[in-house]
Amino acid sequence: MQYDEIMVRYGELSTKGRNKRHFIDRLGTNVRDALHKFPDVKVHPNADRMHIILNNTDSDQVMKHLSKVFGIQTFSPMLKVAKDYSAVCQAAKQMVADQVTKPVTFKIETKRSDHHFEMDTFDMNRELGGFLLEQFPDLLTVDVHHPDVTIWVEIRVDGIYLSSEVIKSAGGLPVGTAGKGMMMLSGGIDSPVAAYLAMKRGVSLEMVHFYSPPYTSEQALAKAKELTGKLAHYCGSINFIEVPFTEIQETVKEKVPEGYLMTIQRRFMLRLAVAIAERRKGLAIFNGESLGQVASQTMESMRTIEEVTNMPVLRPVLSYDKTEIIKIAEDIDTYDLSILPYEDCCTVFTPPSPKTKPRIDRAQKYEKVLDIDGLMQRSLDGIKITKIHAGDEFLNQNEDVFAELL
Numbered sequence: 001m002q003y004d005e006i007m008v009r010y011g012e013l014s015t016k017g018r019n020k021r022h023f024i025d026r027l028g029t030n031v032r033d034a035l036h037k038f039p040d041v042k043v044h045p046n047a048d049r050m051h052i053i054l055n056n057t058d059s060d061q062v063m064k065h066l067s068k069v070f071g072i073q074t075f076s077p078m079l080k081v082a083k084d085y086s087a088v089c090q091a092a093k094q095m096v097a098d099q100v101t102k103p104v105t106f107k108i109e110t111k112r113s114d115h116h117f118e119m120d121t122f123d124m125n126r127e128l129g130g131f132l133l134e135q136f137p138d139l140l141t142v143d144v145h146h147p148d149v150t151i152w153v154e155i156r157v158d159g160i161y162l163s164s165e166v167i168k169s170a171g172g173l174p175v176g177t178a179g180k181g182m183m184m185l186s187g188g189i190d191s192p193v194a195a196y197l198a199m200k201r202g203v204s205l206e207m208v209h210f211y212s213p214p215y216t217s218e219q220a221l222a223k224a225k226e227l228t229g230k231l232a233h234y235c236g237s238i239n240f241i242e243v244p245f246t247e248i249q250e251t252v253k254e255k256v257p258e259g260y261l262m263t264i265q266r267r268f269m270l271r272l273a274v275a276i277a278e279r280r281k282g283l284a285i286f287n288g289e290s291l292g293q294v295a296s297q298t299m300e301s302m303r304t305i306e307e308v309t310n311m312p313v314l315r316p317v318l319s320y321d322k323t324e325i326i327k328i329a330e331d332i333d334t335y336d337l338s339i340l341p342y343e344d345c346c347t348v349f350t351p352p353s354p355k356t357k358p359r360i361d362r363a364q365k366y367e368k369v370l371d372i373d374g375l376m377q378r379s380l381d382g383i384k385i386t387k388i389h390a391g392d393e394f395l396n397q398n399e400d401v402f403a404e405l406l
């Protein structure tokens with residue numbers, strides 16, 4: 001069915017007190033961003049509801065994009081008709097014919113903000129209910145307490161609006177209302193899920209990805225970028241910051257005892273992520289660590305790695321089981337990409353038996369022989385930033401080139 005308006009309910013936003021206006025304005029901006037491909041759509045973020053006027057734009061397409069915008073609890077597609085009772089009857093009849101395929105209970109619920117309209121809410125509920133019962137005697141029975149289907153009728157000044165569905169949306173808080181963070185994004189399963197969860201709580205993220213050519217391939221980099229394109233569906237666009245890591249990994253491999261290779265590499269990654277956050281006004285570092293999952297993810301290891309900074313390091317999937325993380329990865333459509341077998345820079349240099357309880361004093365001792373500042377500076381000098389939009393693809397490009405050559 002082609003609808004005229006989508007009415008958006010805010011959910012958790014309505015409890016945000018004095019910040020409410022800021023939250024709603026931000027949500028309005030994010031919705032406009034998510035719907036930028038539909039130039040005729042108009043977005044009106046009012047205090048209690050948001051009204052999205054479709055102006056003949058395909059309502060299914062608009063709803064598909066809306067369902068990924070954080071800060072929206074539910075929305076309802078609505079039909080708009082003239083302020084005329086017979087027009088209301090025809091629209092309600094069409095809704096039932098389209099949506100009800102087996103016998104259900106129903107009720108009409110009317111709200112009237114235009115008190116000049118000749119029928120009051122009680123009349124509309126009764127008359128329209130009776131009309132529909134006559135039209136669909138085999139499908140409909142009335143139940144005003146626990147109906148399967150509710151048809152809402154809103155009598156406004158500019159017309160009468162009807163809706164019969166409440167569609168659950170992404171929930172959470174509008175991206176951008178909780179400050180900016182740097183997400184350490186690998187090509188694995190966990191960090192994209194951690195990014196999704198951080199954005200769900202309103203964090204605006206920039207992705208920091210370490211790569212080590214020639215040990216890691218162009219495809220590994222493309223995979224991390226494409227994952228970012230998947231995540232951008234939830235916020236419009238995301239800056240992807242690629243950080244060259246080869247010199248650091250080679251130097252650490254050469255100069256640090258094997259048991260501490262991973263710890264020292266991670267300390268460098270964190271230092272670099274913090275340096276980038278400080279330049280770009282980030283307030284925290286996010287990563288995809290889950291307690292106890294692998295050697296680097298013990299509390300002792302986290303403590304020794306985090307010793308290099310006092311910036312908060314936040315771990316949205318810390319307490320999740322792998323199966324729970326995989327379930328979310330499947331839901332947000334990152335799983336199939338994450339399991340593609342391109343080597344990450346960490347896997348290439350992972351020692352066979354890393355220390356599970358690395359000590360801070362040892363890590364500091366092994367780092368004494370390294371030119372930390374110089375290594376970091378050269379890496380920071382080589383960073384490259386790409387703005388990635390929802391759905392941008394990177395992995396197939398080389399294949400296309402091959403296809404053209406053949």
Ligand SMILES: Nc1ncnc2c1ncn2[C@@H]1O[C@H](COP(=O)(O)OP(=O)(O)OP(=O)(O)O)[C@@H](O)[C@H]1O
Pocket residue numbers: 183184185186187188189190191192208209210211286287288289290293294296344345346
């Ligand atoms: N190449 C990389 N670039 C950016 N961040 C990385 C990189 N490799 C690892 N990280 C960060 O370190 C975290 C732990 O990585 P590790 O490889 O130990 O664990 P993992 O459980 O396999 O995580 P993931 O599934 O996210 O790769 C990752 O979740 C990510 O936040």
